[in-house]
Structures are given as structure tokens and as C-alpha cells.
Amino acid sequence: MNIFEELGIHRYINAQDTFTKYGASCMRPCSLRAMQEISRSCVDLDEVQRKTGDAIASLTRNEAAYLTNGAAGGLTVCSAAVLALDSEEAYHALPETGARCEIIIQRAQRNQYDRSLAATGAKIVYVGEGDKPPSRRELEEAITERTAAVAYFIYHGRDASLPLEEVVEIAHRCGVPVIVDAAAQNPPVENLWRFTALGADMAIFSGGKTLRGPQDSGLVLGKREWIERCRRWGPPMDGVCRGCKTSREAMVGLYAAVKAYLAQDETAVQCALERACARFERTLRGCGFTRVWREQEGPVGQSFPRSFGTVPFGSAVRLAQLMRTCGIYIGAQEDNSILLNPLMLTSRQVGIVCEALKQSMREMKREENKNGCN
Template sequence: MVQNQKSVYEKLGVKRIINAKGCVTTLGGSLMKPEVLDAMADASRHHVHLNELLTKASNRIAELTGAEAAFISSGAAACLLLTAAACLTGKNESAVLKLPSLSTERNEFLVSIVDEHTYIHQAFRTSGGKVISVGDENNVSVEDYANAINSNTAALLFFYGEQSKAQLVEVVELGKKEGIPVIVDAASQLPPKSNLYDLIEIGADLVVFSGGKGIGGPQCSGIILGRKDLVDACVMNASPNSAIGRALKVGKEEIVGLVTALENFVETDEDQLLNEWLNRANTILQSADGISKIGTDIKYYPKGGAHTPVEPVAIISLLDLKNTAERIQEKLVSGDPSIEIDIEENSLVIGTMSLKTGDAEIIAEKLSEAYKML
């Protein structure tokens, strides 16, 4: 008789979760489809010249996105570090070898304060650059960028997510006028897949996406799209070359997995996907049917972001029941299976895009149990 084998997580004593927060790094990004896993397994069985694989895989990504050039690294933050390095060195081999101690006055990156990700600022500093903050926590205007530009400005960093496409058009125009590259951090801004094309068409010089979020590729992968000369400079600064990006190694398995995931992603029927997510949200909200102390709604996220929200999210409002959202969240997290959700004020915020088949039903069941504490 064959006994059930433990999963790799069970062997390590790691608790699996139901992820109703989304494709966030701290929860492992996205889950990969079988065809992506098969491609990675196939890649693992053979040796190849990594530079040849990177070149041909990057060319395929450029073909899929319509970009002039593309490159793959080990995540969006890694890609942003490479874009910073590229703007400092260009295609100068001597300069590549000197980072981060390159003696150049043109080493300032203008970064909007609305981008609160300090690790992105650290990535730009790691390249040898200086970060100059512009705007405030709520907004940054093209005038804020323009007022901060000087002869030392190496590039403008635009955070697409809190900053809009309309703002990007203005910033791109400013960059073209001043002869300064515009880098767009769009790490988590897929779907919609139109963002793969629109940001480049607007005229951004370099655009970065995470491979392990909406695309559904390996978590330790990311994509740079943009101008060929700047992407070529990214390549020079990247692994497997002897350069500052050597630490940002991406393996043959991740490269192949990312290309496969992107090929699937661009063929996705987004209307069908949206309906699947919407059905999950409705299933979750049914748990609150007939309970007078609870209000329910479906909202589309990202809320307050720059582009059209795409993910239907189940909102369960606990009305006047103070601190109840935190108590229910704690009960879900501590349960078996553990369920990760967000809360806003006194409402449960339950995402749908990262759920597996059957997860919505489990969440509804566990919520019904949790409501008994009301």
C-alpha cells in the first residue's frame, strides 16, 4: 500500500496558505501554470550557452511586446538596478567595470516620493547613482521633475501605478526635450496586458515589469523593455558578465519559464478571466447573506491607481462592529488552511486573482464560521 507522500512544504514544516491578497512578493508571487513548469523542467535537463539563451529569449519577448529591445533579469527590482547602471555607463565597457565608483557628474536620478518602495531607491544608489526626491507623498507633477533637472540628471524614474498615463505623456515629453531617459517602474501593473504595449508606445525609454506577478512566470524573473541602446547597456551590466549585475543572476529555467508564461499571458482572454474572478468574489460574499450586521460589495482594484482597475475584490464591511475586521483576519490567518486577506478600516478586503479553484468556497466556509463571533 502506497502512503501519501508529504509535500515539499510539509517536509520543511512550512504552512501553506490561501492567498487572497494578490501576487505579492512576501506570499511567493503568482502560481505558475503546468506548461510553464514543464518548460522549466525541460530547460533544467540540458546545458546551454547562457548568453545565447538570454539573447534569443529576450528577442522573443521583444517580438511579443513590440518593443525595440528586451532583456530578462532576476526580478523587477533587479531590472531597475540594471536600468540605473545603463544610464550611468551607456555602452562604455570601461565605465561598466568601474561601477559603483564611476566618476561621472551625471549620476542623479529623479524619483517621485509617491513611490514608497525604499528598496527601489536603494537599487539606484547601489548602481552608484544619487536619488533626488521630487513631489510629495500624494502627488508629483511634471513641473516637479522639471524644476529638479540639472546637468547632473541621469534619468527620470516614473512609478506607474500611482502616477497615470496622462502624467507619463508629460514626463516623456520633458525627457525628450531635455535629452534625459525616462524609466518606468510598472512591476505589478499587469494585467491589463495593454500595459505591455502602451507604455512603450507613449515613448518611455525603459519599462520594467515583474515576471512573477500578473504574467505568471517564475517569481525571480523580470523584464526590461525599451530603447535598444539602453537595453544593450543593461545587458553589458548584467549577469553572466563580470559587472555590477553579476549578483542578479537569472537561471536557464527561469528564462525559459518566463518566455513561456509571457506567451500564454499575451493570449489570455481577459474578459473570461475577469468573469472567473467575479464569480469567486460573488461566492465569497454569499457567506454574508442574511446577516444584518454585515455589508457587502465588489470593488475593482487597484483602488486609486492610475489605470483602469481590473481585479474584482470582495468587500465585507463590518459596519459599526469596531475591531471586528482585525479579529476575523486573525482567525482566518491562524486557521487551517491559513487564509491571508487585507483589511481597510473595518472591512475585509478579499482579492480573487491569486485564488486557486475551490479556494473561494473554502474562504466562504471559514468566514461563515468566523461570523459566529459577531
């Protein structure tokens, strides 16, 4: 009896997205091997943190790296680093803060994840308006002696925000660091060093999404002085960041995943995704979808294709429900279209999704006919 049978847990094929609630992505075998190896021994966790971080930094062309228990945990550790700096007294007082307690965010980038910054006691200060970026002068005037950092969310509010390059230039001229949330910003692979090359002091990535490391893992990449502070105040240190504890298994599992991600042929991966989308789209047309199209951008601006189709009858929500009874997650859009994402799928699973879609459309047609007779 396997664990699914023992606990009565259902398996799903994820043709929607690397959402946390779906378990994000499936781990690479190399990550599982590394995790199993280290799980058999006790280690010095600080040594594991430092050596895996140094190895990942070298792989990703960064000065240093810190491994977290996820992107949200990374935001909290970075927040603690900019509030405490090098003061043990200041760190252990958190979430009670001193005068330097503000983190600035452009108002268009306001989102639910900025609460992870506020968890340390930081006060979030929003500048600009929701539908247009602040002026350079507005941002400059918002930075005062109370400012600990400027945070920048790569995707949220991107059309109504100052560019990262300008934010970095202004913040650094005013003597404050910049924290970048890039949790789901892969592919392309160069994003792992692009934001820090633009001057970000700390850039945060999820380990459990496209990197395909452990779901409860994440990366902070950046400048050595700030990563050293993350190492100092992050787990296993007691205090406000203790809940961001990262296991030895998650750290080496993420290292193995990053190594494999950087070694893969990105062109070949993209070609495989395009072939999967073409197969989806043939199936959608064969099922009578009234409009079928492809987008070359992921849900938060990543570079990979997804297929969409407008449901010819019934509702996209109902179709997604029927697909879930087949053990498959798909997306249902507000415009009564569905989305099919090949990012997490093997070639075999693409075929399973297509056959399930045909079956679900037949079932929905029967429901429509039955309702029409009543």
C-alpha cells in the same frame, strides 16, 4: 512523503494579493515544463537571454526585452545601464560614479523601491512636493548635465505626479531616458506595451505576479539601444549587477508564462473574477457583514475586481488570523473591513474560502460571547 511533509511547510490559499512574502502567484504548468526541460542541459546563458528576450519582445510589441530576477533587479540593471552607458570602465567602477550620476523622481512617487536604483551608486533627486506634482518648469530645471535618467513609478503618488506622457516629452527633449516601474501593472494585458508606446525607454514588470511566471523573474521591455545596455551590463557580467543573476530556468519559465498570458481570453478571465466576487459577497452578506462592496481596481491600480466587507463584530485583524489558521490569507483593512481577492484562486478555492469564512465568523462570535460573559 511530499516536500511539505518532509520540511513541515504549511500551504496557504492566497485570497489577499500577489505579495512576495506569500510567494506571489502560483506558476503555470507550462512554465514548470519549460523550466524542467532546460534544467537538464547546459546552455550559453547569453544566447538564452537574447533569444527569450527577442521572443518576448515580439509577443509584447516591443523593440527588445531583457529578463531579470525580479522587478527590483530590473531597476538595478536599468540604473547601471543609464550610468555606464557604453563604458566598461564606468560600469566596473560602480557604485563609484562619475559626474553623470543623478536619477530624478517626482517626490510624490518616493517609495521603498527607489533604493534599487540607488544600489548602483546613483544619487536620487526628488522634485516637487509630496502632495502635488512639480511644474513642467521644475522638472526641466532639475535635469542637468548630471542627470542620467528620470524614473517614473506608475502607481506610487499617481494623484500628485505629472503624467508619464509629459515626463517623457520633457526628459527626451533634454536628452535623458525614462525608466518606468510597472512591476504589478497587469492586468490589463496592453500595459505590456502601453508605457513603451508612450515613449518610456525601459518599462519593468514583475514576472511572478499576474504573469504567473517564476517568482524570481522579471521583465524589462523597451527600446533596443537601452535593452542592449541591460544585456551588456546585466548578469552574468561581474560587477554591481551580479546579484541580479537570472537562471536559465527562470528565463524560459517566464517566456512560457508571458506566452500563455497573452493567449488567454481576458474577457473570460474578468467574467470569472466577477463571478468569484459575487460568491464572496453573498457569503459576506450571509455572515451579517454590515457593509459589502466591490472595487474594480487592484491595490496598485490594476484592472480586476476585489470584494470588501465591514466586520459586524470583533476585529478584521482577528478574523484574518482565524482565516490563516484555516490555511487562507485574506486582507484586514484599517477601517475594520476585510478584502477578498479572487485573482489567484481556482473556482474550487473560492468555495473553500467561503466555507472557511463562515467557520471563522462562528468562531469569532463564540469568542465575543465568551468575552461578554466575563
